[in-house]
Amino acid sequence: MGAQMAKRITLGTIAARLALVCVVIFAVFPVIWTLLNSFKEVVDIVTPTPKLFFSPTLENFQYVFERPSVRLGLTNSGIVVFSSVVIGALFGIPAAYALAHMKSRMGEEIKFFVLSLRFLPPVAVAIPLMSIYLDLGLYDTRLSLTLTYVLLTLSTIIWLSIPAFERVPTNIEEAARLDGYGPYAVFFLVALPVAGPSLFGAIIFSFILVWNEFLIALMLTTSEAKTLPIVASEFTLLGRNVPWGILNASVIVLSIPPLIFLGVLSGFLNRMFKK
Amino acid sequence: MLKTSITTVGGLLMATSLTTAAYAQVCTEDLKILAQPRGSLTLLEDRVAEFEEISGVSFKIDFLNENDRRAKSRAEASTTGRYNVYYIDEANIALFAENEWIVPLREHFPDEYNFEDFDPSRITVGSYDGNVYFAPIQGGGDFLYYRKDLLEAAGITPPTTLEELKVAIAALHDPANNVYGFALRGGRGSGANVWRWMTYFRGFGGEWFDGDTPAFNSEAAIKATETYLELFEYSPPGTSTGSWTEVTEAFNSGQVALIVESSPLAGLTEDPTSSAVAGMVGYTVPPSPLTGGGYGHGLAIGARANPDEASRDCAGLFIGWATSQDQEMQRLEQGIFGDLNRQSVFASDEFSAKYSDNIATALEETADVTAVNFWPNADWPDLGDRWGIILEELIVGSRTDIPAALDELEEYANDLIARR
Amino acid sequence: MKAKSHINKVFLGPPLLVLAILALVPTIAAIVISFQNKELGRRGTSFVGFDNYISLFSDRRFSNAMKVSLQWEAITVIGTMVVAVLVAILLFETTRGRTRAILSTLLIIPVLLPRVTAAFVWKFMFNPLLGVINYPIKELTGKPIEFLSNIETALLSVAVVDIWQWGLFFAVILLKLLETLPKEPFEAARIDKARTWEIYAYVAIPMLAAPLISLTFVKMVESLRSFDLIYVMTRGGPGIVTETLDMYAFSQGFVESGRISYASAMAVLMLLTTIITFTVIFKWVRKWQNA
Numbered sequence: 001m002g003a004q005m006a007k008r009i010t011l012g013t014i015a016a017r018l019a020l021v022c023v024v025i026f027a028v029f030p031v032i033w034t035l036l037n038s039f040k041e042v043v044d045i046v047t048p049t050p051k052l053f054f055s056p057t058l059e060n061f062q063y064v065f066e067r068p069s070v071r072l073g074l075t076n077s078g079i080v081v082f083s084s085v086v087i088g089a090l091f092g093i094p095a096a097y098a099l100a101h102m103k104s105r106m107g108e109e110i111k112f113f114v115l116s117l118r119f120l121p122p123v124a125v126a127i128p129l130m131s132i133y134l135d136l137g138l139y140d141t142r143l144s145l146t147l148t149y150v151l152l153t154l155s156t157i158i159w160l161s162i163p164a165f166e167r168v169p170t171n172i173e174e175a176a177r178l179d180g181y182g183p184y185a186v187f188f189l190v191a192l193p194v195a196g197p198s199l200f201g202a203i204i205f206s207f208i209l210v211w212n213e214f215l216i217a218l219m220l221t222t223s224e225a226k227t228l229p230i231v232a233s234e235f236t237l238l239g240r241n242v243p244w245g246i247l248n249a250s251v252i253v254l255s256i257p258p259l260i261f262l263g264v265l266s267g268f269l270n271r272m273f274k275k
Numbered sequence: 276m277l278k279t280s281i282t283t284v285g286g287l288l289m290a291t292s293l294t295t296a297a298y299a300q301v302c303t304e305d306l307k308i309l310a311q312p313r314g315s316l317t318l319l320e321d322r323v324a325e326f327e328e329i330s331g332v333s334f335k336i337d338f339l340n341e342n343d344r345r346a347k348s349r350a351e352a353s354t355t356g357r358y359n360v361y362y363i364d365e366a367n368i369a370l371f372a373e374n375e376w377i378v379p380l381r382e383h384f385p386d387e388y389n390f391e392d393f394d395p396s397r398i399t400v401g402s403y404d405g406n407v408y409f410a411p412i413q414g415g416g417d418f419l420y421y422r423k424d425l426l427e428a429a430g431i432t433p434p435t436t437l438e439e440l441k442v443a444i445a446a447l448h449d450p451a452n453n454v455y456g457f458a459l460r461g462g463r464g465s466g467a468n469v470w471r472w473m474t475y476f477r478g479f480g481g482e483w484f485d486g487d488t489p490a491f492n493s494e495a496a497i498k499a500t501e502t503y504l505e506l507f508e509y510s511p512p513g514t515s516t517g518s519w520t521e522v523t524e525a526f527n528s529g530q531v532a533l534i535v536e537s538s539p540l541a542g543l544t545e546d547p548t549s550s551a552v553a554g555m556v557g558y559t560v561p562p563s564p565l566t567g568g569g570y571g572h573g574l575a576i577g578a579r580a581n582p583d584e585a586s587r588d589c590a591g592l593f594i595g596w597a598t599s600q601d602q603e604m605q606r607l608e609q610g611i612f613g614d615l616n617r618q619s620v621f622a623s624d625e626f627s628a629k630y631s632d633n634i635a636t637a638l639e640e641t642a643d644v645t646a647v648n649f650w651p652n653a654d655w656p657d658l659g660d661r662w663g664i665i666l667e668e669l670i671v672g673s674r675t676d677i678p679a680a681l682d683e684l685e686e687y688a689n690d691l692i693a694r695r
Numbered sequence: 696m697k698a699k700s701h702i703n704k705v706f707l708g709p710p711l712l713v714l715a716i717l718a719l720v721p722t723i724a725a726i727v728i729s730f731q732n733k734e735l736g737r738r739g740t741s742f743v744g745f746d747n748y749i750s751l752f753s754d755r756r757f758s759n760a761m762k763v764s765l766q767w768e769a770i771t772v773i774g775t776m777v778v779a780v781l782v783a784i785l786l787f788e789t790t791r792g793r794t795r796a797i798l799s800t801l802l803i804i805p806v807l808l809p810r811v812t813a814a815f816v817w818k819f820m821f822n823p824l825l826g827v828i829n830y831p832i833k834e835l836t837g838k839p840i841e842f843l844s845n846i847e848t849a850l851l852s853v854a855v856v857d858i859w860q861w862g863l864f865f866a867v868i869l870l871k872l873l874e875t876l877p878k879e880p881f882e883a884a885r886i887d888k889a890r891t892w893e894i895y896a897y898v899a900i901p902m903l904a905a906p907l908i909s910l911t912f913v914k915m916v917e918s919l920r921s922f923d924l925i926y927v928m929t930r931g932g933p934g935i936v937t938e939t940l941d942m943y944a945f946s947q948g949f950v951e952s953g954r955i956s957y958a959s960a961m962a963v964l965m966l967l968t969t970i971i972t973f974t975v976i977f978k979w980v981r982k983w984q985n986a
Contacts (some may be wrong), residue, residue, distance in 0.1 A: 012891075016789050020798075023782055027802050027863050030816045033827060038818075052829045068335045091713060094706035102703065105700055110711065112977070117718055118916055119973045123941040124962035125950055128724035130354075130735065131955060140355050151717040154710060181700040210810035214923040215941065219949065222351040223307065223337065223358065229811045236341050236815040238312055244825070251812040258807040265807065266800045273871035333720070346950040353953060361769045374736055463932065513823050516844035524824075660951045666935030673846045683755070692825035 037248040045146060045244045060249035064235075070250070072222045072224075073231035076142055077211065087208050088153025093199060096161030097187055113160065117155040125151070126219035135219065140222045148220060149210045156206040163272065164198035165191060201268025208258045208265075228254050302589035306334040307580065309351065310362035311344040315412055315606050315614035319597055330592055341519070342464050345656060347367065352376035356579030359590045363409045364572040365400045366465055369483030369655040372403040377575040379406040383591025388599045392570075392617045396642065406430035410598040411616040413493050414571030415538035416645030417474065418637055420560045425454065425532045426557075440533065440562045441506070447532035448509045456509035458531045460521040463667040465649070465659025467518040470568055471647035474535070474667060475499035478564040483650035489688040492681045500669065500677045507670055515670050527552060535561050538641065541634050542612020546627075558637035560644055574598065654691050661687050722966065729960035735953025747960035757961065759935050760943040763850065764921075767939055770854045771861070771918045776911055778862030783869035784895055799867045806864035810923035817856045818843065818928045844933045850881050853921075853928050853937060861917065865910055872906055873899060912980055916973060940965050 020255045037045055039056035064070050099107055099114075129148055133139040168191050176190045179267075235250040310316055316336055319326075326332050337358075339347055348361055349370065356376060362369055371377045378400075384390050390410070391400075397411035400467050419440075420435050425447055434440040440457075448456030460468045481495030507515070511525045519537070527532045527543060527550040534540075547553040560569055574597060576590040596602070603620045606612075607629065620626060627635065649655055668674045729747055733740045782802070790798060823839035833839050842852040876899065884894045892908045900907070922941045925931060931938030931946065938946075940961060948958030970986045974979065 013789070013805045016785060018563070020789050023785065023863075024798060024801060026859070027805060029806060030820060030859070031808070033820065034812075034816045046825055050830055050904075069337055091710040095710040098703045098706035110707070113711075114714065115977075116970065116974065117714065119919075119969045120718065120722075121919055121941060121965045121969055122922070123944045123958075123960065124725055124966040127944070127955060127959050127962050128721040128728055131728055132724055134354055134718070138347050140357070147717070151712065153736070154714055158710065174700060187706075196757070208807060212811075214809070214811055214926070215920075215945070218926075221349070221967055223309075224355075229809050229923075232809075232815075234337075234339055235342060236811070236818075236927060237696045238338060244819070247815065248819070251809075251815050254883075255808050255812045258809065259804065262800060262804065266803060269799075269803070269867065269871060273868060273875065350949050350953065351737060370736075376736075393790050463930075512839060512841055513844070515841070516929075657952045664935065664951075667932060671844065671932040671933035671936075673936055694734075 010262045034248050035252060037245060038252045040245050040248075042181075042243040042245055057245075060243070061253070062244040063246050064249045064253055069226070069227070069231050069234075070253070073226055073228040076145075076225055076229040078223075080146050080149060080225070081143050081207060082208050083142075084153045085203060086208055087146075087150050088157045089199075089203050091150075092154045093161055093192075094187070094203060095193060096158045097165050099158065100162050100165035111159075114155050114158050115150065118159075122215045123219075130219055139220065140225050142225050145220055145225055145227070148216055149213065152210055152213065153206040156209055157202050160205055161195070162204035164195040165184055167198070168194045180246055198268065199272050201264060201271065204261045204264050205268070208261065211257055215255035221250030246248065282606065299608075301381045301585055301592060302330040302490055303331040303586075305332050306333060306359040306593050308336045308360040308362070308574075308593075309344065309348050309358040310336050310338060310360075311341045311576075313412060313572075313614060314609065314611035316597075317601065318602070318605060318609065318611070323654075326593065326596055329596065330589065332589070333487075334593060339606060341466060345464075345466065347657070352577070356577060358577050359580045359586070360593060361575050361577055362412070362572060363401075363575045364466070365414075365570050366649055366652070366659065367649075367656050368401065368403050368408055368575075369651055370656060371575065372406070372408055375578055376407050378578050378581070378587060379408060380408050380410060380576060380591065380594065383576060383587045383594075384410065385592055385595040388595035390575065392600065392619050393598075394616055394618055394621070396569070396645070397571050397573075400569065401573050403523065407572030409571075409575040410594050411571050411573040412598065413539060413614045414569075414573075414614060415613075415638075416567035416569050417535055417561045417565075418538055418541060418641060419559050419561050420526065420534050420536060420540060420544065421559070422529075422532050422552065422555055423557045424555050433557060433578070434533075434562050435559075436469040437502070437565065444506065444509050447485045450608075450695050453530055455511040455525070455531050457506050457511045458514055458534045459503065459507055460518045460522055461507065461515035461667060461670040462518040462521075463660065463663035464518065465663055466684050467657050467663060468666050468670065469659050469663045470570075470648075471535070472499060472503050474561065474565045474568050475502050477566045477646060477648045484688075487692055489685050491688075492685045496681055497644045497677055500666070500680075503666075504669060516667065531559075535565065537570065537613075538638065539613020541630075541637075542610060545612070546610050551645075558633055560640045563644075565644075566648060567641050568648055569645040654695070658688055658691060698883075725959050725963050725966065728956050730961045733956040733959075735948075735955060737953070738756060740956075743956075747957050748964075750957070750958055751964070756935055756938065756943055760896050760940045761909070763935075763937060764939045767854065767921055768915060768918050770851065771857045772911060772914050773860040774854060775862040775865060775914050776907070778858055779865035779910070780900070780907075782863060782866035783873060784899075786866065786870050787873045788891065792797070795870070799870060802863040804866050805860045808860070811927055812918075813855075813856050813860055814853075814924045814927035817859070821852060834910045837887075843929050846933055846936045849933055850937050851927055853924050856924055856928070857918070857921065861914060868910065869907075872903055876902055887921050908980055908984070912973075912976060915976070919969060 036052070038060055039058070040054055041057050041059070044051050044054040099111055125148070130139065133144045138144040172194065173186055173190055178188050180188065212229065213227045214233070217230050221225070221230065232236065232250045232254040236247050238247070320336060344362060344477060345367060351358065352361065352371065353374065353376070357395065360535070361371065363377065381390065393411055396412045398407060400414055401407055401409040401411060419433065426433065427632055429446055431443050431446060434443045444456035447454065460471045462468055464605070476496055476499040479495040479498050481493055482490045483497060484490055511530050513521045514525065522534065523536065523540050523543060525531050526536070526540070529551045541558060544550050544556050545553050574594045576587055576594065580589050581587045598616070600617055600619055603615055603617050604625065606614050607620060607625055612630065615621065649659060665684060666681045669677065669680060674680065728755070730742055730744060731740050732743045785793060787800060820826045821842040823829055823841050829839040840848070842848050880898050880902070881894060884898050889897070921939055923941050924947065925937055925939060929937045931942045944958040944961040945955050947961070
């Protein structure tokens with residue numbers, strides 16, 4: 001139907017096209033502008049007229065990667081995010097499988113409990129945990145941060161994996177059972193491979209969620225276990241004593257991992273909303 | 276023998292090799308430093324190898340902006356305390372010393388770095404309860420900076436009183452031509468808007484406390500706030516939520532006719548690579564009755580991260596090296612005027628060659644009006660920051676009742692005392 | 696059947712236990728701490744009953760923070776849904792095939808960015824001196840707009856970033872949902888000479904009412920996570936006009952003072968409010984959708 005409308009070129013369609021262009025600019029310009037600035041020297045940034053053409057420099061990125069704090073942040077983020085996502089997936093995917101097959105009221109209540117964890121304000125989790133971790137001597141460690149992030153990854157992976165298992169046709173599972181597969185074999189050999197791609201999407205989604213997480217990390221770390229978002233925020237808030245190009249470069253570095261998975265997530269959305 | 280030959284290259288080499296022998300065992304682990312960005316500290320990062328040679332270890336500096344450095348170092352020191360060296364200032368030295376988050380510096384500061392060479396006023400700021408806690412990185416008082424060209428063109432002489440200042444500001448204010456009469460810090464913080472406001476408050480005779488009883492809710496505070504808001508009408512865009520960075524940038528880009536600010540601005544203003552007004556600025560003491568905001572920042576030894584004498588000596592060695600005469604001469608060469616603290620450096624030929632008599636004279640004169648404006652107490656950051664937020668609200672116009680604002684602060688102060 | 700209940704126990708038991716511990720321990724601790732007078736950097740802690748809660752009710756910044764949080768919820772939820780619907784319809788009407796797929800992918804870039812990045816990117820663009828948004832404004836009016844330090848525009852400017860991230864993301868989801876709708880009602884309406892906007896207002900939107908309500912619910916929950924944006928862009932300023940509840944709790948616990956217990960009391964009130972509100976809304980929505 002959209003196609004039929006487009007054939008008649010009217011004032012309305014021109015306006016619509018124009019609006020579309022504006023939307024696309026609104027969506028991507030901020031990112032492109034930051035990317036450009038990250039390759040600029042300060043003199044090309046502090047110009048009265050914004051500069052589109054300039055001789056690019058890699059100095060900003062070099063500076064960012066040479067900072068010990070960035071390296072530590074990168075290591076911490078890598079370890080904490082990887083561990084919490086793996087733990088979340090190991091526990092969460094089987095749980096989602098079980099929940100997808102529970103049609104009882106109990107099942108509904110458990111699903112709601114998992115969802116309701118997302119209602120918890122992050123401050124309400126971070127403040128008491130800070131006090132607990134301090135008492136246990138675990139404050140500002142990767143272990144305590146990983147543990148806290150499992151709460152996020154586990155609930156997200158469960159919640160997003162339930163629909164993936166629900167879409168596995170029941171007759172395939174039934175056929176496997178008739179062939180003499182036990183319940184575990186059905187899960188590992190039938191359901192898991194069929195739901196695989198969607199599950200991968202769910203895992204990536206939880207990865208991005210914790211990679212980007214800020215408030216909890218800000219409250220639960222002070223120096224040793226600082227993650228990359230915290231280090232980047234410190235950069236961006238330094239004030240103008242630090243060249244602007246470096247600030248732009250630091251947020252670009254922070255944003256690369258989530259953007260790598262753009263394609264995966266786009267595919268995940270397509271599967272989630274296909275009838 | 277060493278001291279006399281230290282200026283010669285040979286002596287320097289010998290000194291280095293001797294200190295290497297003496298300190299190689301002192302340091303066992305790389306040092307962690309929490310600081311705010313300063314030209315002098317960036318300079319240190321370029322010379323890591325030199326420190327490695329004398330100590331056997333390296334160091335890593337985590338930088339935070341001034342407000343965050345204050346907040347985060349407090350949260351960090353009260354919980355984990357993992358930094359070997361903290362960047363401390365006049366406002367939180369009481370808090371850190373009272374809680375024993377830092378240790379007295381003097382006995383760990385190596386003799387060859389000659390502590391007595393620091394300007395005595397800096398040492399006073401770095402002391403609390405009879406002990407010296409930090410070695411100065413920067414410090415000073417206030418100047419009235421004025422644009423000689425603009426004042427001359429308008430036939431105005433540099434104001435010496437607040438009344439004259441107000442007249443001059445109003446006369447020179449011309450936003451249509453991108454010239455603002457004055458510039459003030461509006462952004463929250465005991466070291467930001469409150470820092471500048473205090474010079475009016477104390478100048479009008481205000482007192483913070485009478486013993487344990489808050490005494491600031493007075494005519495002086497009301498008058499100071501009214502004056503501050505009145506002068507803010509002439510302050511350029513970006514300053515109502517800005518601080519040092521925003522006001523000094525506005526001044527150095529030529530948008531401001533007059534400004535009262537801390538003395539390090541002089542170095543930035545005279546640096547043609549960062550300033551459009553180099554050579555066009557005059558310096559004098561703040562107009563009466565304003566007091567100068569006496570301040571000092573420096574490096575102190577963390578208590579928790581350095582549990583034994585040896586590790587404290589190591590942190591002390593770092594502080595000594597980082598604040599040495601040699602480092603200050605480097606700063607002078609690079610034009611980092613704000614970070615000079617040693618009498619020998621101020622007296623050097625290089626200093627007088629680089630900075631005109633004008634600055635040197637102003638430096639001497641301003642020392643007389645420099646005062647401790649804040650409440651020297653461990654609870655000061657808490658109280659000052661609270662006033663900072665209320666003052667910012669008044670400046671941006673989301674509240675207008677000044678007496679009510681002061682009442683609120685007084686209630687907070689009473690609560691603060693009660694909780695102690 | 697027995698085997699099935701066995702696998703359920705094995706698969707569900709450990710994860711639920713982990714979740715219960717990770718959620719309950721901090722919740723209980725928050726409640727306990729809120730009845731104490733714990734402060735960072737001060738030794739000695741004792742129980743003070745409801746003192747913290749009582750002080751909260753006379754704390755002007757707390758009531759301000761509640762007001763700001765509600766404003767934030769309203770602006771970002773409504774803004775996101777309006778942008779999502781309009782952009783989804785625009786894409787559905789003007790694009791197809793490959794172009795549509797590429798544009799859909801581009802529109803989900805903002806939501807993938809860390810909030811810290813998004814906040815910095817826009818803060819830099821709003822900058823009165825260097826910002827690319829202020830450049831044309833300065834050329835036209837000779838004066839920059841101080842988006843983030845003006846009490847009228849600060850909250851809205853931060854909300855723009857949230858809507859930039861979520862509105863465009865939801866637009867893509869809505870577009871996929873529009874694609875799943877049957878074509879007949881659209882054609883029937885077109886034969887009746889309905890205008891484009893009438894087709895959407897009276898046919899498409901009502902057909903999508905259920906997912907639209909679910910999306911609104913998701914956004915209400917996600918809008919609680921405003922902290923990163925406000926922390927990087929305004930710190931609650933100018934004054935306290937963008938100080939939301941989480942910002943104020945953070946500032947009381949970590950920045951201005953170390954009043955962990957006071958901040959905890961705020962956190963407990965937030966927790967109760969959000970859990971009750973969202974549970975009621977969720978149950979209501981589910982009932983409505985099942986009816």
